[in-house]
Amino acid sequence: MGDEVILLDFWRSIFGMRVRIALAEKGVKYEYKEEDLGNKSPLLLEMNPIHKKIPVLIHNGKPICESLIIVQYIDEVWNSKSALLPSDPYERAQARFWADYIDKKVYDAGRKVWPRKGDEMEASKKEFIEVYKVLEEELGDKPYFGGETFGYVDLALIPFYCWFYAYGTIGNVSLEAECPKLIAWAKRCMQKESVAKSLPDQRKIYGYVLEMKKKRFGSE
Template sequence: MANSDQIVLLDFFPSVFGIRVRLALAAKGVEYEGKEEDLTGGKSSLLLKMNPVHKKIPVLIHNGKPICESLIIVEYIDEVWKDRCPLLPSDPYQKAQAKFWADFIDKMVYPCSKKLWTAKGAEHEASKKEFLDRIKLLEGELKSYPYFGGESLGFLDIAFLPFYSRFYTFEAFGNFSIEAECPKLVAWGKRCMEEEFVSRSLPHPHKMYDLVVEFTKKVGI
């Protein structure tokens, strides 16, 4: 792409979905202008204009054209800057599997992970079990490879890495050890953090925990 391309990312620092896009852009070495949305104080007119359907971040604005929904944005980034660090497999079946498990993260892992700090009592215990059961399923997809993408970090790794920065928060609110339950998954996260673009893009786990604690106090949980 031309150096004159204008790339803007509408984002919100703690968002796992925004982090995905930041990781993909960093993996490709794409420079962009980040615009932080203060979602606690209302949504900007730019966000409402660029994503009038869902009115959510992240939104990637490429030469004035908006792309919405994190996994779609990551795939878009991979296609546009395809000459740099491919993320999705070229094999159609492997590509379909990567997309399937990324969708599993959004539909099956994310909802119960949120309940670890929003639910109480029996619902909290049920969410804890669901969360651990589901990340164990996901862990199985690592097989004997160092990454979900096989020998190199790819699309599915980027889809789940933002959750790795919340592992400390999940453990603190859920009163369990992810390393005890899913040692391969924790080893995978540590391996990914050895990549400079990953360690630069992921928020510190303790910062994420502090933000969640602040949020729960604010909403009275």
């Protein structure tokens, strides 16, 4: 009997996108279940009783939670294809360090850019660009963060790309001008089928952000 793999997810979750990319990289077939986060399913509450968050991977009935932990699990279980983490322990530690930086810095920096006004917005923009510039420096002239092939750090970061259009249009922060190497990297990643099919369209995200902004600040 084959593996039963279920992913509890939500379309615009960057955390869920990581798992979708990892499963696509490995060629794992799975059932996708979209969650309504305003009305969580009994399955989600049962499978992630601690955080009650998506994504959750359910492998043969057993849940794995937290996107980066899920990606590491996928890499270990389906290990005959497309290694995501480096085999060298030091390189592996570095990859984990950068994925952790992305979770600690990039996510919050992005959240601060759009739902603010005036001076507060300017300070957030500066911080946002600084966070990405650190990553641009780490990337250097390599095609991918790990070197020649797409891997763990690329997978942790690339989902943020589908928010870039919204950041640029609403927050007026152009990463294209500030971080050209990073943008070239993102476009390189988007050439990969595993990535392209796992990320929603940038304009769909933009539409969602506009709606949220309207709800918070009215329609000015």
